[in-house]
Amino acid sequence: MLAAVLVMALGAIVLGAALGFASVKFRVEGDPLVEKIDAILPQTQCGQCNYPGCKPYAEAIAKGEAEINQCPPGGEEGIRKLADLLGREFKPLSSEHGVEKPKSVAFIDEQTCIGCTLCIQACPVDAIVGAAKQMHTIIADQCTGCELCLPPCPVDCITMEPIAETVENWKWKYPVFPIRSTH
Amino acid sequence: MLNKLFSFNGGVTPAYEKTRSAEGPILPVPLPAELVIPLHQHVGGPPRPVVQAGDRVTKGQRIGKADGNASATVHASTSGLVSAVEMRRMPHSSGLSALSVIIKPDGLDAWGTAKPLDLHTASPTEIRDHLMQMGVVGLGGAVFPTHLKIVPGQPKALETLVINGAECEPFITCDDLLMRQRADTVIAGVALMCQIMKPDRTLIGIEDNKPEAIRAMQQAIEAQHDKRLEVVSVPTRYPAGGAKQLIRVLTGIEVPHGERSTDYGVQCFNVGTAVAVHDAIKLGRPLVSRIVTVSGNVRRGGNYDVLIGTPMRDVVALSEAHADTNRYIMGGPMMGVVMPGMEVPVVKATNCILVGSPKMFPPPPPEMPCIRCGECAIACPADLQPFELYWFSRAKIFGKAQEYHLFDCIECGCCAYVCPSHIPLVDYYRFAKSEIWAREHEKEAADHARERYEFRQYREEREKEEKAARLAAKTAAGREKATAALAVAEQPDGSNNTAEKDAKKALIAAALARAKQQQEQAAAINTAAALSAEQQAEIAAIEARRAEIREVAKPHLPPDN
């Protein structure tokens, strides 16, 4: 148990250091417009926009090669923000690219998983841990809900679970009760 | 004596309704059939359960472990048996459930061993840790972990310690009764806070509609000969008990928008919190109960000493709610929230259970358009422009709402109280705030995802490069070897070298000859000598078919097949 914890901790430290290093060393001095567009995109990295990630889509928008309504996870709000930023006209989400869905995270049925590692290779944000012939699991906090790990799984043991509403993430709705004091 | 009082802008004077519950002693509540103790009762990270069904617990035993520093510990409010650790409905507007420890009391209400702290020997870290372990949080309603605010041995000295006994919200009298009946403990707690934080001065602000409390507190201070403390009577005007408002009245310090009073050398604590600090340090007892006002649609309002986790219904029963009761509100009529049910437990944030009926709190008149009369801005004690906030929240232009300092709104309800158009303004602000929080959370998650995505890209790129480099190195090495061999082979000189070559050649020739012989033999077996004409025809047919298949399959096969 302790060994496992230590190994995971070590892994986390090493990866963290590598991430930090990479973010400094490999920072691309990009086009500021692309960065601005990319900041609006939801970073789900799902490829539904027909580009291999949010950044490539941002680049395509900046070059004027792509419409602003191709990102389903960003939804209507994302399109409005892009329209605002770029001074383009708002358009409803193009249905050929998909529909807006409630945010979900992937879940692996660990009993069925055969440990083929195909899902790891598909995950754009390295949110799956596992090793060959070992059970795999999703780090729910890091899963963007892109669904890219679903098709490669040979035993169909990955499902998308909508994120449950809890007391912590619950949002206030519109007015319901009187605030006025009576006497 | 403080000679000059300041005042805050805005505010309202609603009917106070305090007499409904301000008489009589603070009463105990009989042990309920079960206690439902939610693990997450404070601002900050949710604690993790450390007991399971079937465990016996003593009163004050830890049942939830603080998760990180910005969290607080949770304790069993009485002795008994843990019957379950499960999801239960929360005293929260969402009506959602959260993890709670369910305790069946054994009737003994027996404390475990007390762990008092000696302030003279304890280090600052020990003091903070002790308060966290004792589950002390702000009892004025904000339930912010106290150990995060009590920072002993800070380089920047605390100028003013403000103790909040204003209790400005209508109907609520729990702090009033606490000060009247347990003034000694309150003062002892405040003295401990002074000892820890060493402020230059300590001001206890109490609204002037509570003369008995003021007198009791002054007497307690005199009895303890504590010259550091001073009781200040502040004018009664809602929301004088708001932290920033009370600080402004007492010290004249105007904490700007978006900043905290700590940065201006002032800290503010509720009187109930002072008692909790006293119990935690002097008695070594964690926070397992609090005083709760029951008022509104009941036969006789009152204040009760309630164990955390007691169902609200059991507490209200003692005050005898009228038959037409249809809801409980946690808090007062200005800032309170409607409870999703009557079985929800009393938590550390529960200062009042306001019992409501359709008659007492009729549905609000229909909302009318904002006429921009500016009444709300006059009433706002936080110096905001509520109609602008309302406009942007309603239109979901959240960025603008933030620019107008939405997060400085203390949700006091003054604006909605005076609005001639009956707009439930605060509900719009709550809605906007939670939407903004959700977006900030999403933004953080997106930034994190971007970083991980970019790192993966970088890793894949690096792997590709490494692979290419390896391959190149391999072929380079191979080529070198080949050229070297070629050079050796082509060396014209050296007689024994040629002899060697000749020997090799002979060997190869011999091997080739052997192979050829074997092949011929095998062919001979399979042809004329051993096979009948019929068999030979069959073989030919099979060969033909194979050839045909090969032809068809050609485009589908990998090139080297």
Ligand code: SF4
């Ligand atoms: S569709 Fe997916 S990959 Fe494309 S921009 Fe939106 S989230 Fe990113």
Ligand code: SF4
């Ligand atoms: S693709 Fe499916 S079976 Fe393969 S490792 Fe992932 S979850 Fe397991």
Ligand code: SF4
């Ligand atoms: S008080 Fe009401 S009607 Fe008047 S400006 Fe404010 S929100 Fe508008």
Ligand code: SF4
């Ligand atoms: S609820 Fe907010 S905006 Fe309204 S008066 Fe109070 S602080 Fe001002």
